[in-house]
Amino acid sequence: xxxxxxxxxxxxxxxxxxxxxxxxxxxxxxxxxxxxxxxxxxxxxxxxxxxxxxxxxxxxxxxxxxxxxxxxxxxxxxxxxxxxxxxxxxxxxxxxxxxxxxxxxxxxxxxxxxxxxxxxxxxxxxxxxxxxxxxxxxxxxxxxxxxxxxxxxxxxxxxxxxxxxxxxxxxxxxxxxxxxxxxxxxxxxxxxxxxxxxxxxxxxxxxxxxxxxxxxxxxxxxxxxxxxxxxxxxxxxxxxxxxxxxxxxxxxxxxxxxxxxxxxxxxxxxxxxxxxxxxxxxxxxx
Amino acid sequence: xxxxxxxxxxxxxxxxxxxxxxxxxxxxxxxxxxxxxxxxxxxxxxxxxxxxxxxxxxxxxxxxxxxxxxxxxxxxxxxxxxxxxxxxxxxxxxxxxxxxxxxxxxxxxxxxxxxxxxxxxxxxxxxxxxxxxxxxxxxxxxxxxxxxxxxxxxxxxxxxxxxxxxxxxxxxxxxxxxxxxxxxxxxxxxxxxxxxxxxxxxxxxxxxxxxxxxxxxxxxxxxxxxxxxxxxxxxxxxxxxxxxxxxxxxxxxxxxxxxxxxxxxxxxxxxxxxxxxxxxxxxxxxxxxxxxxxxxxxxxxxxxxxxxxxxxxxxxxxxxxxxxxxxxxxxxxxxxxxxxxxxxxxxxxxxxxxxxxxxxxxxxxxxxxxxxxxxxx
Numbered sequence: 001x002x003x004x005x006x007x008x009x010x011x012x013x014x015x016x017x018x019x020x021x022x023x024x025x026x027x028x029x030x031x032x033x034x035x036x037x038x039x040x041x042x043x044x045x046x047x048x049x050x051x052x053x054x055x056x057x058x059x060x061x062x063x064x065x066x067x068x069x070x071x072x073x074x075x076x077x078x079x080x081x082x083x084x085x086x087x088x089x090x091x092x093x094x095x096x097x098x099x100x101x102x103x104x105x106x107x108x109x110x111x112x113x114x115x116x117x118x119x120x121x122x123x124x125x126x127x128x129x130x131x132x133x134x135x136x137x138x139x140x141x142x143x144x145x146x147x148x149x150x151x152x153x154x155x156x157x158x159x160x161x162x163x164x165x166x167x168x169x170x171x172x173x174x175x176x177x178x179x180x181x182x183x184x185x186x187x188x189x190x191x192x193x194x195x196x197x198x199x200x201x202x203x204x205x206x207x208x209x210x211x212x213x214x215x216x217x218x219x220x221x222x223x224x225x226x227x228x229x230x231x232x233x234x235x236x237x238x239x240x241x242x243x244x245x246x247x248x249x250x251x252x253x254x255x256x257x258x259x260x261x262x263x264x265x266x267x268x269x270x271x272x273x274x275x276x277x278x279x280x281x282x283x284x285x286x
Numbered sequence: 287x288x289x290x291x292x293x294x295x296x297x298x299x300x301x302x303x304x305x306x307x308x309x310x311x312x313x314x315x316x317x318x319x320x321x322x323x324x325x326x327x328x329x330x331x332x333x334x335x336x337x338x339x340x341x342x343x344x345x346x347x348x349x350x351x352x353x354x355x356x357x358x359x360x361x362x363x364x365x366x367x368x369x370x371x372x373x374x375x376x377x378x379x380x381x382x383x384x385x386x387x388x389x390x391x392x393x394x395x396x397x398x399x400x401x402x403x404x405x406x407x408x409x410x411x412x413x414x415x416x417x418x419x420x421x422x423x424x425x426x427x428x429x430x431x432x433x434x435x436x437x438x439x440x441x442x443x444x445x446x447x448x449x450x451x452x453x454x455x456x457x458x459x460x461x462x463x464x465x466x467x468x469x470x471x472x473x474x475x476x477x478x479x480x481x482x483x484x485x486x487x488x489x490x491x492x493x494x495x496x497x498x499x500x501x502x503x504x505x506x507x508x509x510x511x512x513x514x515x516x517x518x519x520x521x522x523x524x525x526x527x528x529x530x531x532x533x534x535x536x537x538x539x540x541x542x543x544x545x546x547x548x549x550x551x552x553x554x555x556x557x558x559x560x561x562x563x564x565x566x567x568x569x570x571x572x573x574x575x576x577x578x579x580x581x582x583x584x585x586x587x588x589x590x591x592x593x594x595x596x597x598x599x600x601x602x603x604x605x606x607x608x609x610x611x612x613x614x615x616x617x618x619x620x621x622x623x624x625x626x627x628x629x630x631x632x633x634x635x636x637x638x639x640x641x642x643x644x645x646x647x648x649x650x651x652x653x654x655x656x657x658x659x660x661x662x663x
Contacts, residue, residue, distance in 0.1 A: 020570075020600075078502055100569075103470055103500035104392055108429035111397055127599075141599045141629055156545025157569070158597045162650065165597070165628065182544060184394045211545050214394050237548035240533075240555045241564070248529040248544025248566040250499060251394075256412055261552075278553045280651055 002131035002176040003151070003196040003203075004094060004122070005070060009135050012068035012092065013038045014075055014083045016048060016055060020098075021074035024139050025049060028072075031136040037062040059090035070094045072128060072137050077101035080124060084110045088119045095187070096137050097123035104250065107185040114187065121187025125249065126179035127157040130164075140164070140177060148173015150286060151197035153190055154209035155182050155216075155251070159237060162279045163209055170283040175203045182249030184213065190220035198228050205231045205286055208273070210264055212238030213252045217264040225271035233285045234268050235276045236261045287496045288335045292375045293510050294492035297469060298476070301461035304488045308377030317358030320376040321351040329380075330357045333373040334366050335515045337410065342366045347379055372514055380490060385478035386445065387411050388458070390427075390466045392473075399427040399466065401437065401459065405445040407478035433463040454487045469507060470500030519582050526578040528567060535560025537657050538583035538592040540576075542567050542601045550595045553650055559658035562589045569600040576609020577616075584617050591622045593657035595650060598629030607635035614642060622660035626653040 011028065015021040016038025026049055029035050035053055044057030056062035059071065071092045075083040080099040087095045095114070102124045114121050122129065128138010133147040139157075145164040152167075152174055154160040160179055167174065178193050180186055190208060197203045206228075210217040217236065224232050239261045241247050243254040254260050265275050274285045289297070295305045307324055310333065311317040321328045332344030339345050344366050348354035354376065364371045385407035393400040404422045406414050414421055423444040427433050438459035442452045458479065466474040473495040480490050501508040513521045523530030529544065533551075537559045541547035544566045551561040563586065567579050583589060596606050606627070626647040627635045636646065645660065647653035 077499065101499045103497050103503075104472060105399075105429070105467070105470055105497065105500070108392070108397055108399065112429050139600060144629070154545075156543065158541075158543030158599060158601075159545035159549050161597050161599055161629065162546055162549070184392070185397050209545070211548060235549070237545045237552060239548075239552040240561055241548060241551075242531070242533065245531050245564075246498075247531065247548055247564055250497075252544060252548065256415075277556055278651060279549055280649055 002134065003193070003200055004176065004178065005129050005131055005135045005137050007134055009070050009137065010034050010036045010066065010068050011137060012036065012059065012062050012066070012071040014059070014071055014073045014087065016040055016053065016074070017043050017046070018074055022048060024074065025053065027142060028136050031142050033135045033137065036066040036068050059086045059092065063090045063092060068092065070096065070137060073097040073099055075099060081106040081110055084121065085113065088114055088117050093119055095119060095121045096126070096128050097121060097187070098126065098128060098138055099123070100125040102183065104183070104185055107183060111185060111187060122178065123181040123186060125183045126181030126186070127160060128179055130174070130177045132174050138179065140179070144168060145177060146173040149175060149202060149204040151175050151193070151200065151203040151206045152177040152209070153193040153197070153206065154179055155211050156209055156237065159279065160209060163207060163235070163282055166280045167283055172283055172286065175200060182211070182251050184251040189216050191223045194220060194223055194228060194232070198230060203230065205233070207282055207286070208232055208234045210234060210236045211249065211252050212236070212241050212247065212254055212261050213259040215258065218267040221267035221271040221273065224273060232273045233276060233282055234273050235279055235282060236264045287498055287501065287511055289494040289496065289510055290333045290335065290512060291331065291492055292333055294494040295489060297465050297494060298461065298489050298492050301465045303458050303461040303465070303476070304486065305492070306377040306380055306488060306490065308375055310373050310375050311358065312373050314355045314358040314362060317374055317376050318351050318355035321348060321354035324376070324378045326350045327379040328354050329377045330354060330361055331375040331377065332361050332364065332366060332371040333375055334369045334371055335512065336367045336369055339366055344371060369515060380480060380488060381483035382480045383483050384481040386447070386480070387414070387477045388462065388479045389473065389475035389477065390462055393426065396426055398429055400424050401427060401433060401441060401463070403441045403445050411477060427463070432467065433459060435460070450485070451481065451487060458487060458489070465494070469494065470497045470504060471495060472497050519585055523582050526575055528565065528575065528579050528582070530582060531564040532586065533561055533563050534588070535562045536588055536590040536661060538562045538586065538589040539595070540565050540567060540579055540583060540592065541595045542569065542571065542597060546595065546597060550593065550650065550654070553654040554593065554658065557654050557658045559654070559661070562586055567601070571601055571606065571609070573605050573609035573612055576606050577613035580610060580613035581617060584619055589621065591624065591657050591660040593653055594623065594625040595653055596627050598627065598632055602631045603627040603629065603635030604631040604638060607638035611638060611642060624653050624657040624660065626650065
């Protein structure tokens with residue numbers, strides 16, 4: 001079992017003819033993901049990846065022709081908003097947006113629209129999803145995780161790889177790894193994922209990787225205390241981050257005294273979560 | 287990106303929000319000329335991108351053009367919270383009857399813009415929020431519909447604004463909403479919005495923060511960036527598309543990915559070291575970018591050792607290694623360097639660096655420990 005994606009996933013890649021889109025579409029296919037179509041306006045009718053994947057001008061045309069049910073967006077930030085609206089209007093129920101640097105007001109508008117349409121968004125500014133041994137949607141390196149019983153949910157990219165790698169070194173596997181993205185406004189939060197992991201029969205424990213900024217980790221702590229029976233281990237990045245400075249991710253900023261790592265660690269520990277001091281400590285805490 | 291008060295108020299004026307007559311001056315003579323034009327009674331306001339200017343003595347009222355020159359001389363010689371004052375705004379003095387707070391910002395948790403107002407304006411709103419949170423009225427705005435007039439009226443009623451000002455207030459709210467929306471602001475704030483003795487509303491002070499991610503569609507706003515107010519090497523880093531923040535420690539860090547960069551700093555601290563910087567080289571960094579990053583780290587004389595932590599994904603470790611070698615040819619650092627390469631093309635990267643006399647590390651813990659120990663020896 002897994003959450004969000006599995007063997008039935010039929011994936012559309014928006015921005016498939018760009019450098020990133022093409023490279024990662026190839027990687028995803030190599031992993032076993034069914035990449036059924038790509039979209040690049042103006043390139044409809046072409047075929048890519050050794051003529052295995054048809055390119056369409058619009059999401060609607062791609063969905064009609066191939067039955068795609070998940071989309072992954074590699075469109076640059078100035079086009080990402082439109083790409084998300086287009087995917088939603090084409091009736092795709094799950095959108096994974098890899099794109100970094102989407103303006104926050106765009107995110108407020110698109111999130112409101114997607115909620116009204118009951119469309120699930122992951123990201124933006126996220127590495128996507130990996131169900132080891134089955135399916136990959138996004139950019140997580142192919143060889144850093146093995147199948148197992150731990151669910152992983154994270155706001156970060158390469159830090160997530162670090163954690164997956166540390167688990168693999170100890171021969172510990174993963175059901176699904178979900179990158180929810182490092183932006184202040186995103187589609188799916190920790191609680192959504194924790195809820196799904198709690199319900200997933202294969203997942204026996206959960207790793208949660210947070211960082212400074214916002215209050216999602218604190219809310220997740222409340223949710224864990226009230227609703228989770230499975231053990232959760234967490235790591236929070238940004239103990240040393242100064243207030244008022246945006247630490248790379250648009251969402252990683254301590255504002256008005258809120259969103260510090262210390263607050264998050266305290267909230268999680270009081271919810272019974274073991275908090276690792278560094279990523280490589282996570283396997284032993286599990 | 288932060289805008290200065292004078293820049294924010296210029297934007298407000300474009301949206302029909304009344305602001306005082308005034309101009310910016312870089313010298314005391316200029317300040318005097320502006321004061322003369324405005325009739326003598328003016329406010330001299332330091333233009334620096336920090337709060338607490340008034341408390342620091344950076345905002346003074348002059349009764350004559352001569353006094354304006356004297357005060358401008360003083361203020362232009364000041365430093366406020368470490369920032370030298372390079373410009374002053376010379377505004378016509380207002381006859382204030384009452385001060386209100388009005389602002390629009392992003393409510394991250396609610397995922398919506400929120401308009402906030404308080405009858406207790408003029409002071410720092412964070413202070414009001416802490417001591418009297420009930421005195422701040424907040425109304426969320428539907429991001430697809432925008433601010434509605436009735437919401438602005440609701441705010442006016444809630445802060446007990448006399449009826450005669452409702453129309454003016456609604457227009458100001460509408461203008462502030464459009465300024466926020468069309469500038470991709472993360473904050474558009476008028477503090478104070480004053481009721482003048484002449485029965486008019488006026489924005490005496492203004493503050494705007496612009497979403498850096500949206501600057502691609504606001505070239506006019508991007509040009510307003512005041513690089514004098516930034517740490518010079520942070521400006522330099524931005525030129526190369528690097529995310530860099532200078533800190534006070536001795537261990538330079540070069541990492542790919544923001545989360546991993548923070549985690550690397552944290553682990554340095556855990557081993558009793560102090561990170562000298564936050565640096566995310568981003569995904570898929572080329573060797574040129576890596577070389578620029580290394581030069582930037584080395585330009586900080588506090589740096590006594592460097593820790594490279596690269597987890598290859600989109601970023602290829604051999605590209606990073608090439609960048610390190612390029613930079614090492616130019617600047618020949620004598621300080622110890624610890625390198626950890628994992629992931630895409632890590633083996634190729636390690637081979638490239640084999641002759642560079644760098645300390646290698648397998649794990650993150652090992653790397654941090656070695657970078658900290660290297661300073662002690």
